[in-house]
Amino acid sequence: MRAEVRAFVAAGPLPDWDADEEETDRRDRQLRAIARPVTAVEARALLTCFGPDDCYGLAWSLLHLVETGPDPVLTADPGPDANAWHRRLFLRAANAGLVP
Template sequence: MRAEVLSFVADGPLPDWDAEEEEIDRRVTQLEAIGKPVTGEEAAALVACFGPDDCYGVAWTLLHLVETGPNPVLTTKPAPDANEWHHRLYDRAVSEGDTPTT
């Protein structure tokens, strides 16, 4: 796994809307440093980095980065209480025909 991905993953999930602007900017910079496409291993690790909300749109950037890897990243339907971004990734893979509905 590339160092840029390891660094992003090590900092954990994206912050929520209450985070300081500097923290959000730092995470954006980390995310932008990750070259595309990501590997399957990197995509799987990045999936754990979705936070509780869209972090001012940063979660969408993360979602699009994850989708540059081999699809589908999530092959089974997430539990009802799973992170909303996991549901989005799964639903998008289903709509693209990358994974069957379960």
């Protein structure tokens, strides 16, 4: 796994809308430092970084980054209690016909 991905994952889930601007900017810089595409291992690790909301759009950037992996990272429905971003990733893959 590349150092940029390890650093992003080590920082934990994205903060919520209450995060200060400095933290949001730091996570944005970390996310932008990750070159696309990601590997399957990196995509799975990045799944742990979704927070409770869209973090001023950073969660969308993270979702699109995860989708650059070679295969859908979620191949089974994560269930109704899963993180909304995990559900969104699965539904996008299902709607594209990539998973049953």
